[in-house]
Amino acid sequence: MQTNFDAAVNQYLRAKTVSRGTRNEYLSTVRKWEQWGSGVPIEELQRKNVREFLDWVYERAVADHGTNPGRTVNKAREHLRAVLSWAWEQELIDAPPRFPKPRPQRDVAGRHYLTKAELNALYFATHQMKRPRGWEEPFPVGRYWRAALVVFFNYGVDTGTIWRSAPAHEPILWRHVTWGPQSPDRELKERSKWGWLFYRRVKTGKAFYRPMNRVVHAHLKSILPKDLEPEAPVFLGGGARPNARFQELCTLAGIKPRANVETGAEETWELKDLRKTCATYYDQHLPESSIEILGHSVGGITYRHYAHRAPLAFKAIMSIPQPTAFSALIHGHDGECPCCRRPFADAG
CATH class of the missing domain: 1.10.443.10 (Intergrase catalytic core)
Structure with a gap:
């Protein structure tokens, strides 16, 4: 029996302990998925389907004059990846599809991790x-x-x-x-x-x-x-x-x-x-x-x-x-740049 994305998200949210705000964000992604109009079950999802959905979310955010369309599409991407990874762990799908790279976004609250x-x-x-x-x-x-x-x-x-x-x-x-x-x-x-x-x-x-x-x-x-x-x-x-x-x-x-x-x-x-x-x-x-x-x-x-x-x-x-x-170390480049082989002299 095949599973649509809406049912997969509901199962995912029942299995997790998430806040009301997080739950509403996932349901918002479900609404976007339904408005996009794909009836592809999660067992048949491919990279092409994911890319087309995320492109649609981005174009819609731009058309609606969103202040940060990159962040909007990356949120939808994050929700989709979390649900499909969970479905993979539960053996509902054979393997999750490959995802396109995240879109550039403006970090509203500042960045608290190192690139x-x-x-x-x-x-x-x-x-x-x-x-x-x-x-x-x-x-x-x-x-x-x-x-x-x-x-x-x-x-x-x-x-x-x-x-x-x-x-x-x-x-x-x-x-x-x-x-x-x-x-x-x-x-x-x-x-x-x-x-x-x-x-x-x-x-x-x-x-x-x-x-x-x-x-x-x-x-x-x-x-x-x-x-x-x-x-x-x-x-x-x-x-x-x-x-x-x-x-x-x-x-x-x-x-x-x-x-x-x-x-x-x-x-x-x-x-x-x-x-x-x-x-x-x-x-x-x-x-x-x-x-x-x-x-x-x-x-x-x-x-x-x-x-x-x-x-x-x-x-x-x-x-x-x-x-x-x-x-660099496991490739035998300890103490030198792995790309140009420029040696580094330790100050000590």
């Missing part, structure tokens, strides 16, 4: 980081920060999970890194050939066993000490004020301050913005995967079921597209 171009700039700017006073570690401080940026992007961890800047923080230690394919948590059935990472959230204390993908594996290997001490922290170079060092890194990378949502005033970037960046790209890659990746609390017994959510997190982590700079 991939900015992440690339941050990654390469770590080679310019000054050597901290009394630094006696075997690697330059920038190498630890490059590994930290990769972990921030892939897992959305708290600052205290990387660097212990307060007594209550529990940073990642070398004994928390497992190089074998089997997860230390025996309840997880997935196997990762790149190994596993254990950490706890600072606020809730919730424990996570996450697979390492190829990029994370390569960067942790790059800072692996010769004389490994299991109780030693993995990441060094944060100091007592890691946010201050991150802001210095943003200056080196030439990244402009972000805008405050309420006032529009310029504010400096903080490490917690990397967590928001992680959530943004995971939701673009697999809608709603950030809920499990970041460990957010959600309503609904079915939605919170561990055995149901863990495979989604595994799939998302192992397949999320990485910023170009993050792949």
Whole structure:
């Protein structure tokens, strides 16, 4: 029996715990779909159908003199992707269709995530980081920060999970890194050939066993000490004020301050913005995967079921597209630009 888009959205909203405003936004997209006039069931949707619908939404927003037509069509795109991804998880469809890229839009409330171009700039700017006073570690401080940026992007961890800047923080230690394919948590059935990472959230204390993908594996290997001490922290170079060092890194990378949502005033970037960046790209890659990746609390017994959510997190982590700079190390371009092979000399 085939399912139309209207029925799929109603099933999706019954399965999720969403606010009234979010529900109304989804229903608005349903009305647009009906006005567009496509009777194609979700089992037969193709990229062509999706593109034609989104083009119609954009043209209609322009004709109605909308103030931000790009944002209007991107909202409809986001709703369509979320419903079709959920239908795929529920095995209602064989595979979701490929989606066209989002339209350019004006960010009304300001942007609170870093673009991939900015992440690339941050990654390469770590080679310019000054050597901290009394630094006696075997690697330059920038190498630890490059590994930290990769972990921030892939897992959305708290600052205290990387660097212990307060007594209550529990940073990642070398004994928390497992190089074998089997997860230390025996309840997880997935196997990762790149190994596993254990950490706890600072606020809730919730424990996570996450697979390492190829990029994370390569960067942790790059800072692996010769004389490994299991109780030693993995990441060094944060100091007592890691946010201050991150802001210095943003200056080196030439990244402009972000805008405050309420006032529009310029504010400096903080490490917690990397967590928001992680959530943004995971939701673009697999809608709603950030809920499990970041460990957010959600309503609904079915939605919170561990055995149901863990495979989604595994799939998302192992397949999320990485910023170009993050792949330089695994392609043998450590210390040089991957496009022009220009070497970077660490300031330390």
